Amino acid sequence: xxxxxxxxxxxxxxxxxxxxxxxxxxxxxxxxxxxxxxxxxxxxxxxxxxxxxxxxxxxxxxxxxxxxxxxxxxxxxxxxxxxxxxxxxxxxxxxxxxxxxxxxxxxxxxxxxxxxxxxxxxxxxxxxxxxxxxxxxxxxxxxxxxxxxxxxxxxxxxxxxxxxxxxxxxxxxxxxxxxxxxxxxxxxxxxxxxxxxxxxxxxxxxxxxxxxxxxxxxxxxxxxxxxxxxxxxxxxxxxxxxxxxxxxxxxxxxxxxxxxxxxxxxxxxxxxxxxxxxxxxxxxxxxxxxxxxxxxxxxxxxxxxxxxxxxxxxxxxxxxxxxxxxxxxxxxxxxxxxxxxxxxxxxxxxxxxxxxxxxxxxxxxxxxxxxxxxxxxxxxxxxxxxxxxxxxxxxxxxxxxxxxxxxxxxxxxxxxxxxxxxxxxxxxxxxxxxxxxxxxxxxxxxxxxxxxxxxxxxxxxxxxxxxxxxxxxxxxxxxxxxxxxxxxxxxxxx
Numbered sequence: 001x002x003x004x005x006x007x008x009x010x011x012x013x014x015x016x017x018x019x020x021x022x023x024x025x026x027x028x029x030x031x032x033x034x035x036x037x038x039x040x041x042x043x044x045x046x047x048x049x050x051x052x053x054x055x056x057x058x059x060x061x062x063x064x065x066x067x068x069x070x071x072x073x074x075x076x077x078x079x080x081x082x083x084x085x086x087x088x089x090x091x092x093x094x095x096x097x098x099x100x101x102x103x104x105x106x107x108x109x110x111x112x113x114x115x116x117x118x119x120x121x122x123x124x125x126x127x128x129x130x131x132x133x134x135x136x137x138x139x140x141x142x143x144x145x146x147x148x149x150x151x152x153x154x155x156x157x158x159x160x161x162x163x164x165x166x167x168x169x170x171x172x173x174x175x176x177x178x179x180x181x182x183x184x185x186x187x188x189x190x191x192x193x194x195x196x197x198x199x200x201x202x203x204x205x206x207x208x209x210x211x212x213x214x215x216x217x218x219x220x221x222x223x224x225x226x227x228x229x230x231x232x233x234x235x236x237x238x239x240x241x242x243x244x245x246x247x248x249x250x251x252x253x254x255x256x257x258x259x260x261x262x263x264x265x266x267x268x269x270x271x272x273x274x275x276x277x278x279x280x281x282x283x284x285x286x287x288x289x290x291x292x293x294x295x296x297x298x299x300x301x302x303x304x305x306x307x308x309x310x311x312x313x314x315x316x317x318x319x320x321x322x323x324x325x326x327x328x329x330x331x332x333x334x335x336x337x338x339x340x341x342x343x344x345x346x347x348x349x350x351x352x353x354x355x356x357x358x359x360x361x362x363x364x365x366x367x368x369x370x371x372x373x374x375x376x377x378x379x380x381x382x383x384x385x386x387x388x389x390x391x392x393x394x395x396x397x398x399x400x401x402x403x404x405x406x407x408x409x410x411x412x413x414x415x416x417x418x419x420x421x422x423x424x425x426x427x428x429x430x431x432x433x434x435x436x437x438x439x440x441x442x443x444x445x446x447x448x449x450x451x452x453x454x455x456x457x458x459x460x461x462x463x464x465x466x467x468x469x470x471x472x473x474x475x476x477x478x479x480x481x482x483x484x485x486x487x488x489x490x491x492x493x494x
Contacts, residue, residue: 112149113149114149114150114151115149115150115151115177115431115438116151116153116174116175116176116177117150117151117152117153117176117177117178117180117424117427117428117431118153118154118155118167118168118171118172118174118176118178118179118180118181119134119135119138119152119153119154119155119179119180119181119420119424120154120155120157120164120167120168120171120179120180120181120182120187120191121134121135121154121155121156121157121181121182121183122156122157122158122159122163122182122183122184123135123154123156123157123158124156124158125158125159125160126159127159127183127184128159130183130414130416130417131156131157131159131183133413133414133416133417134181134183134205134416134417134419134420135154135420136405136408136409136413136417137401137405137413137417137418137419137420137421137424138152138154138180138420138421138423138424139152140404140405140408140421141420141421141422141424141425141428142424142428144425145424145425145428147428147431147432149431150427150428150431152424153171153174153176155167155168155170155171157181157182157183157187159183159184159187160186160187161184161186161187161189161190162190163187164182164184164186164187164188164190164191165190165191165194167182167191168190168191168194168195169194171200172194172195172198172200176200177200177438177439178200178201178202178203178427178430178439179191179195179200179201179202179203180202180203180205180420180423180424180427181202181203181204181205181420182204182205182206183204183205183206184206185206185208185210185211187206188202188204188206188208188211188216189210189211191204191216192211192214192215192216193214195215195216196214196215199215199437200215200439201215201216201217201439201440201441201444202215202216202217203217203219203423203426203427204216204217204218204219204220205218205219205220205416205419205420205423206218206220207220207221207222207223208220208250208254209222209224209254209464212462212463212464213462213463214463215441215463216463217444217459217463217464217465218463218464218465219419219422219423219465220416220419221372221392221393221419221454221467222254222464222465223251223254223255223258223343223371223372224254224258224261224262224464225391225465225466225467225469226371226372226390226391226392226469227255227258227259227262227341227343227371227391228258228262229391229467229469229471230369230371230389230390230391230471231259231262231263231266231268231369232262232266233389233391233471233482233483234339234367234369234389235266235268239268239338239339239367240268240269240338241268241269241271241336241337241338241339242259242263242268242269242270242271242337242338242339242340242341243270243271243272243273243274243294243335243336243337243339243340243341244256244259244270244272244273244274244340244341244342244343245274245275245276245290245294245340245341245342245344245352245356246273246274246275246276246341246342246343246344247275247276247277247278247343247344247348248275248276248277248278249278251343252275252278252343252344255341255343255371256273256275256343259341271336271337272294272336272337274290274293274294276290280348282347282348282351283351287351287352287355288355288359290352290355291352291355291356291358291359291361292359294340294356294359294361295331295335295356295359295360295361296335296336297330297331297359297360300331300332300333300335300360301330301331301332303331303332303333304326304329304330304331304332307326307332308323308326308327311323311326330359330360331360334365335360335361335366337366338366338367339366339367339368339369340356340361340366340367340368340369341369341370342368342369342370343370343371343373344370344373345370345371345373345374345376345379346373346376349370349373349374349379349382349385350378350379350382350385353368353382353384353385354382354383354384356384357384363384363385363386363387363388367387367388367389368384368385368387368388368389369388369389369390370388370389370390371390371391372390372391372392373390374388374390374392374472374474375390375392375415375472375479377478377479379474380474380475380476380477380478380479385474386474386475386476387473387474388473388474389471389472389473389482390471390472390473390474391469391470391471391472392469392470392472393415393418393453393454393455393467393469393470393485394455394469394470394484394485395470395472395479395481397453397454397455398415398418398453398454400453401417401418401421401453402415402418405417418452418453418454419454421452421453422452422453422454425452426450426452427439429450430443430444441461444459445458445459445460445461446458447489448489449466449489451487454467455467455468455469455470455485456468456485456486456487456488456489458489466489468485468486468487468488468489469485470482470483470484470485471483
């Protein structure tokens, strides 16, 4: 394995595994998956010392107070310029050429053939905010690579499938060797045949598994990745009886399918699957019926009443004690499952969880399990959710990215922005290959995988990614780490 260290910033290092390439996020040196030889920067052909000293670089200053003209980070200025120049037809957005805008990045060799990387995002329209956050994250990775051979070419999809198709046609016509994006499922599906016709691979940010394949690889964190990880963890904790309570929407559908697949593979029992309308308004009384049904409340309440009838009116001490005990209960008997999986988040989850507890699904006896939607500190304020499990990227690396982005742009981006960083970093790493087709399926599907801000990942032939996620728990005040993310793809279950 060879370690490819970044000489521009010590906060990020890129690692190449033996037979694989890694873009590992870490402070200083990171733990490698096998023996390694340390190399210098991405473009240098000369070896360096075993522990190279990174080049000290002054961090960009944060914007000044509103009352004076702000100092704008170069990537931010580039992104804002896009909004000023938005047009109906997507156009390539030139990267800054003024050396003063390159964060004092070291000068590197410029005579090699450029490697053109297209980035398709909604830079205008209803979703321009998230699109520009992804663009900014990709620019950070571009600077970290310190390789002027890389040419990042952003295109505006306007957040539509038609706009994405036009952007993909422009990108392939202007020499893009790989496409990063688009963001939305419909846009990815519109881009796929255009990219395939031009033999260009796509690293999309969607989580819709139906958009994968045919040269499209999904960078998005899917429900299946999260469910697979947390159910394997649950299995190792001795849980075997599961139930599902999921919304009737595409996310809920994907979650249910994944739960069925994983429980079958692990030999677990899926005792019941309950669904509910996803568009229920906040405070809906229908949620109460949903919770009662999931808890099998009516049957358990009927059983309690039958037992009360047997001892009611009897004068012997034992019957009196039994009657007194039963009279304090709402139901008799336990639910048929040991764990309840709820692929829901936000306000709907905060309303649903206490109702489940109210209708006698006791969270001290039944393990509540969620998905990445539970990676939300506000959920720790709901007592019935405290102790719930879910899988998500390792918090340390994820938080490093968020903090770094904020130090440059002055605000914290949504987590999805880190996917653009990882996608650009991976593309830049594969650009170092001597192959004529640097972004071939063979290179992208390297079985040893890659690692980035969102942990280790590797692509399969169907375009989906396997990921190494951490297992988290909702604490009383914060999200708590239960089991660290793996550092290799060695199986946790034999």
